[in-house]
Amino acid sequence: MDRSVEMGIEVFDKEIEVLNSVRNQLGSVFSQILEEILACEGKVILIGMGKSGHVAGKIAATMSSLGTSAFALNAGECMHGDLGKIRKNDVVILISYSGECDEILRIIPSIKLIGATILGITCNGESTLARSCKVVQVFNGVEEACHLGIAPTSSATAVMVYGDALAVAASRVKGFEKDDFGVLHPEGTLGKKIITRTIDLMRPVAEDLFLHEDSTILEAVEAMINADTDLVFVVNEEKFLTGIVTNGDLKRNMPDKDIKNDRIMPFIHRYPVFVDVSAKAVEALRIMTDKNVHALPVVKDEKPVGVIERDAIIRYGIYL
Numbered sequence: 001m002d003r004s005v006e007m008g009i010e011v012f013d014k015e016i017e018v019l020n021s022v023r024n025q026l027g028s029v030f031s032q033i034l035e036e037i038l039a040c041e042g043k044v045i046l047i048g049m050g051k052s053g054h055v056a057g058k059i060a061a062t063m064s065s066l067g068t069s070a071f072a073l074n075a076g077e078c079m080h081g082d083l084g085k086i087r088k089n090d091v092v093i094l095i096s097y098s099g100e101c102d103e104i105l106r107i108i109p110s111i112k113l114i115g116a117t118i119l120g121i122t123c124n125g126e127s128t129l130a131r132s133c134k135v136v137q138v139f140n141g142v143e144e145a146c147h148l149g150i151a152p153t154s155s156a157t158a159v160m161v162y163g164d165a166l167a168v169a170a171s172r173v174k175g176f177e178k179d180d181f182g183v184l185h186p187e188g189t190l191g192k193k194i195i196t197r198t199i200d201l202m203r204p205v206a207e208d209l210f211l212h213e214d215s216t217i218l219e220a221v222e223a224m225i226n227a228d229t230d231l232v233f234v235v236n237e238e239k240f241l242t243g244i245v246t247n248g249d250l251k252r253n254m255p256d257k258d259i260k261n262d263r264i265m266p267f268i269h270r271y272p273v274f275v276d277v278s279a280k281a282v283e284a285l286r287i288m289t290d291k292n293v294h295a296l297p298v299v300k301d302e303k304p305v306g307v308i309e310r311d312a313i314i315r316y317g318i319y320l
Contacts, residue, residue, distance in 0.1 A: 010145075011145045011153070014143065014144075014145035014153075014154060015145050015153065015154045015157050018142055018143065018145075018154040018155075018157070018158055019157065019158060019161060021139075021140075021141055021142070022139050022142070022158045022161070022162065025139060025140065026165070029135060029136070029137050029138075030137065030162075030165070030166075032135045033093075033119055033135050033137060033166065034166060034169055034170060034173075036091050036117055036119060036134070036135060037068060037091060037166060037170050038170055038173060038174070040089070040090065040091040040117075041089040042087050042088075042089035042090035042091070042116075043069045043070060043071060043087075043090050043091075044060070044063060044068055044069065044070040044090070044091050044093065045060075045070065045071060045072070045073060045085070045086055045090050045091070045092045045093070045116070046059050046060045046070065046071075046072045046073070046092075046093045046095065046163075047072070047073045047074075047075050047078065047092060047093070047094050047095065047104065047107070048072070048074075048075065048094075048095040048096065048104075049074065049075040049076060049096070049101050049103045049104060050152070051152040051156050052095040052096055052097065052101075052152070052156070052159070053072070053074050053075065054156075055095060055156050055159050055160050055163070056072040056073075056093075056095050057072040058160055058163070059072070059093075059159075059160065059163030059164075059166075059167065060072040062163060062164055062167040063163075063166070063167040063170070064184075065167075065181075065184060066167050066168065066170070066171035066176055066181070067170070067171050067174055067176035067180055067181075067184070068167060068170045068171065068174075071085075073085065073086075075101065075103035075104045075107060076103050078103075078107045078110075079103065079106060079107060083107060083110050083111070083114070086111060086114050086116050087114070087116065088114060088115035088116060089116075090116040090117070091116065091117045091119060092111055092116045092117065092118050092119065093119045093120065093121065094108070094118065094119070094120045094121070094129055094133065095120075095121045095122075095159060096120075096121075096122050096127075096129050097122065097123050097124070097142075097152060097155050098122070098123070098124055098127060099120070099122035099123070099124040099125075099126075099127020099128060099129035099130050100124070100127050100128055100129070101129075104129065105128050105129065105132075108129075108132050117134055118132060118133050118134055119133055119134060119135050119136065119137075120132070120133035120135075120136035120137070121136070121137045121139075121159055121162065122136060122137075122138055122139070123138065123139045123140070123142045123155060124138070125138040125140070137162065139155070139158055139159075139162075142154055142155050142158060178190075178194055179194050179195070181194065182194025182195040192281075192316065192317055192318050193280065193281075193282045193318055194280070196280065196281040196282070196316065196318060197277065197278060197279065197280060197281060198275050198276070198277055198278075198279050198280070198281055198284050198298050198308045199277040199278070199298065199305075199306075200281065201281050201308055201312050201313055201316055202277075202298045202305070202306035202307060202308040202312075203227070203228065203229055203306055203307045203308070203309065203312070204305060204306045205227045205229065205232075205233065205304065205305065205306050205307060206227075207239065209223040209226055209227045209232065209233075210223075210232075210233050210234075210235045210239065210304070211223060211232055211233065211234045211235070211245065211264060212234065212235065212236075213234060213242075213263070213264070213265050213268065214263055214265075215234075215263065215264050216259065216260060216261060216262065216263060216264065217250065217253075217254060217257055217258075217259040217260075217262050217263070217264055217267075218259045218260050219264075220232055220245050220250060220264050220267075221250060221254075221259065224247060224250070227307070229295065229307040229309075230246060230247040230248075230294070230295050230307075230309075231244045231245065231246045231247065231295050231297070231307060232244065232245050233297060233304040234264070234268050235303075235304065239303050239304075240302050240303055241272070241274060241297060241299055241302065241303065241304045242268075242270065243268040243269055243270045243271070243272060244268070244269050244272045244297060245264050245267050245268055245269070246267075246269070249267040249269075250267065253266075253267060272297060273287060273291055273293075273296060274296055274297040274298065274299050274304075275287065275296050275297075275298055275299070275308065276298070276299055276300065277298055277299070277300045277305060277306075281308070281313050281316070281318055282313070282318050282320070284296055284298075284308050284313065285310060285313045285314070285318060285319075285320060286320060288310045289310075289320060293310075294309060294310045294311070295307050295308065295309045295310065296308055
């Protein structure tokens with residue numbers, strides 16, 4: 001095996017070993033910190049310095065993504081005004097491997113004056129940070145994967161995974177579901193699938209373009225052109241959908257017809273498949289794929305209001 005690969009594997013092995021050790025240390029303190037997060041009426045604020053600051057940012061992003069409003073602050077910037085972002089009803093989680101980071105220790109008195117709840121994550125249970133927190137998670141026996149045993153490697157990984165565990169557990173307890181996730185991720189593919197409805201992507205069709213069973217082929221062609229769709233609606237007197245006429249049907253049959261006088265009745269697809277305005281666009285796409293069609297009527301209260309097309313859904317970034 002190449003020596004470089006061996007060195008890489010050594011780092012993986014050391015960090016996996018630390019993760020297993022930290023996992024086995026989870027207990028009542030994890031539950032207490034989770035309870036503080038769930039009871040928080042404000043925001044969860046994570047503060048670190050250096051590598052711990054980057055870890056704080058990642059944890060805050062994960063929490064926010066999963067339904068717990070959170071953000072990260074740099075401990076150094078807190079000394080120059082960012083403490084003003086903290087409120088009494090917030091929960092502050094301080095992260096420091098040694099628990100003696102000067103930038104973090106110097107802001108603790110101010111956070112206490114503000115009245116926010118202070119929690120901590122450290123590898124030193126005898127540290128000033130540990131003594132200053134309402135609840136502190138101490139990781140014992142953490143050895144860095146760095147060949148010098150100095151650079152934050154295993155410790156940073158352990159704290160990130162611990163933060164993931166808090167974020168996911170809080171999300172599950174709150175009943176955070178895929179629809180909620182979609183609301184917070186509207187531009188992602190999953191978010192679009194979850195929140196985009198047929199009404200958002202349909203092409204509206206005005207009532208004056210609806211057809212009746214005694215409409216002529218010419219009227220169908222004109223309605224199709226004016227609506228800029230490949231299908232037009234056939235409705236009854238109450239404007240309920242009773243059928244559709246497609247562009248393909250007209251193209252195949254018009255050469256043999258008197259389009260000014262012949263009626264559309266022979267071309268009507270009765271009891272067509274349709275979707276409601278409240279249906280998800282991805283469901284419309286699934287129906288079109290199953291039925292091998294490229295467009296569907298969209299109805300509201302069983303009355304047609306528009307057409308949704310396969311191409312429009314895919315262009316928007318929704319796929320099966």
